[in-house]
Amino acid sequence: MARSRSKAAYRRKRKNRFSMFLVFLVVMFIMAAVSVKSIGLRAQLDAYTEQAAQLDQQIEAEKKRTEEIEEYRKYTQTKKYAEEVAKDKLGLVYEDEILFQQE
Numbered sequence: 856m857a858r859s860r861s862k863a864a865y866r867r868k869r870k871n872r873f874s875m876f877l878v879f880l881v882v883m884f885i886m887a888a889v890s891v892k893s894i895g896l897r898a899q900l901d902a903y904t905e906q907a908a909q910l911d912q913q914i915e916a917e918k919k920r921t922e923e924i925e926e927y928r929k930y931t932q933t934k935k936y937a938e939e940v941a942k943d944k945l946g947l948v949y950e951d952e953i954l955f956q957q958e
Contacts, residue, residue, distance in 0.1 A: 930936055941947040
């Protein structure tokens with residue numbers, strides 16, 4: 856009877872070890888899957904960070920361009936701009952102004 860008990864205990868112990876081995880394999884598989892997914896997500900995060908930096912640069916460039924356009928708009932509404940256009944495009948001059956032309 857002692858021997859049959861030891862055989863049963865041995866079988867249970869062996870079965871228990873096999874179960875623990877299977878649990879270990881499952882845990883390792885899950886860890887590997889999480890690690891692979893983590894690497895992919897980290898690469899995606901880096902790509903998004905780079906894209907955000909590029910978009911920030913574009914925003915700054917567009918703000919600068921908007922300021923330049925606004926300054927030009929204000930300039931086009933001045934008397935000086937109107938005079939320049941009249942002289943360059945239309946050839947107009949003031950009455951007391953003398954023009955020198957090349958021959």
